[in-house]
Amino acid sequence: MxxxxxxxxxxxxxxxxxxxxxxxxxxxxxxxxxxxxxQDATLWGPDAESEASIRLSWTTLHKSSRPLIGEIEALRTELRSEGVDRVVLAGMGGSSLAPEVITATDGVALTVLDTTDPGQVADALAGDLERTVIVVSSKSGGTVETDSHRRIFAKAFADAGIDAARRIVVVTDPGSPFQELSEKEGYRKVFLADPHVGGRYSALTAFGLVPAGLAGADVARLLDQAASVAEQLxxxxxxxxxxxxxxxxxxxxxxxxxxxxxxxxxxxxxxxxxxxxxxxxxxxxxxxxxxxxxxxxxxxxxxxxxxxxxxxxxxxxxxxxxxxxxxxxxxxxxxxxxxxxxxxxxxxxGINPFDQPDVEAAKKAARALLDDPEKLKGGETASNVDGAVEIFGSDGVSTEGSLTDVLRAFFASAPDAGYIAVQAYLDRLDDASTSLLRAEIAKRTGKQTTFGWGPRFLHSTGQYHKGGHQNGVFLQLTGAVGQDLDVPDRPYTLGQLQHAQALGDGQVLAEHGRPVLRLHLTDRAAGLAAVVRAVQEVGA
CATH class of the missing domain: 3.40.50.10490 (Glucose-6-phosphate isomerase like protein; domain 1)
Known part of the structure; x- marks a missing residue:
């Protein structure tokens, strides 16, 4: 355009x-x-003013982000002169969604890691590491997914005889613990983003522009496009x-x-x-x-x-x-x-559009499970098993009968004006067909149906699930892990982290009184096929 x-x-x-x-x-x-x-912080009332006062710099990014363009292009030129032209992005929420849209629209390749699925991360590692740079984007550095990706890639580079520090580029807030760590480790380049912009408004900050620009997208044009409508808006x-x-x-x-x-x-x-x-x-x-x-x-x-x-x-x-x-x-x-x-x-x-008061709850629940491995293993006896699908339900959710019976009763429990949320803690590349469930369920139930890849959606719709209109029912899909990945210097694997995130979010939803049905696929391909058949039979 x-x-x-x-x-x-x-x-x-x-x-x-x-x-x-x-x-x-x-x-x-x-x-x-x-x-x-x-950038008048009083627009949303006195309760929101303190938060809004440090979250409004996005309104002028079409001007303030201009100096980044030269820095990005200089680094891209350097990397390409060294034969490094494959860009991997480790980021969650706004740190991954905007660059993904920018690069897809411009038709340039960017490998986005916003997952804890071991298979999907292994696929990214299987690319040509000799040609790879990883951009690790996190405001603080404490995001567990991106920290895990950084550790895994640093080890993979070192094991391949590659200087890991020269292949890691960081985007973070100034003065953050991640900036301090990055400088200590001697990472190739640290881009400092505007700290007065929240993640979901960060498309035109370093979080959106750096990975997209390094991948070859025309980010200068993007700023021009925004500037062309700023006065109108x-x-x-x-x-x-x-x-x-x-x-x-x-x-x-x-x-x-x-x-x-x-x-x-x-x-x-x-x-x-x-x-x-x-x-x-x-x-x-x-x-x-x-x-x-x-x-x-x-x-x-x-x-x-x-x-x-x-x-x-x-x-x-x-x-x-x-x-x-x-x-x-x-x-x-x-x-x-x-x-x-x-x-x-x-x-x-009548709300503050810059806070996210309910996002942290699922993170805390996942951390508690990771800190107590026995707790993570406990409570895992399925209420019912139908072929390659193990069935678990929160209090009040029926798990009796066939998988079709269970799904029919579960979908019927959503209010007439409610919604069904499908949450797939799977590989969004190898298990991509899972996304077809959204349309199938919506068509057969007549209810609005959302679909999210876990844990990606926890940084997106996860806030609404707990804080918005309380009329949703939540279908979780988890799957057996074929080959797990250790997280260096951490007492858990990626598969364990992914499992803890699913259980932790389900626990918080259940505590909010929301119905949660979890289907665990002991064989991903066979289990998914069974779920699709059952959904189709629901509306037959």
């Missing part, structure tokens, strides 16, 4: 446009857009596309449509709904309210084509099918537009 492509929001549904108009006028009267552009006008989008979402939410179904309709941007999913869910899903994004396969997909009163079908691209809203523009422009709209929607809904 070109820098000058028109950026806009069209509210296709006339009734929604009518309901959104007074909310847009309220934002205009409050001068919310211009105050947001000026700061305008106190009902025609401001961010104001229109925020007002439409908030108006729909007021009317009971707390879900935003996202489909690409030929925008040319690859994977944008996955990035927007994290932004919207983590920003708005708290205090028992918020907007649940549902990323679907296209405008004809179940959940979008048949969206009910509880959902707002939003197109990324031209208005097609059942779209009630359509958003157009280049990738850099859309990054900034959706960030502005999400922050403004937070004001209208």
């Amino acid at each position: 070109t820098t000058g492509e028109k950026t806009g929001v069209e509210i296709v549904d006339a009734a929604l446009a009518e309901r959104a108009a007074p909310l847009a006028e309220r934002l205009v009267a409050d001068q919310a857009a211009s105050k947001l552009a000026a 700061a305008a106190d006008s009902a025609e401001n596309p961010a104001v229109k989008l925020a007002a439409a979402w908030a108006a729909a939410h007021e009317a009971g449509a707390e879900k935003v179904v996202l489909a690409d309709t030929g925008s040319g941007i690859k994977g944008f709904p996955d990035w927007a999913e994290q932004l919207i869910a983590e920003s708005t899903g708290k205090q028992g309210t918020g907007l649940l994004p549902v990323a679907v396969e296209g405008p004809e997909a179940a959940g979008f084509a048949d969206a009910g009163d509880d959902a707002t079908a939003t197109a990324v691209g031209s208005p097609q099918g059942a779209a009630k809203i359509a958003v157009t523009g280049s990738l850099g422009a859309q990054f900034l537009l959706w960030e502005f709209a999400t922050a403004l929607a937070g004001r209208l809904i």
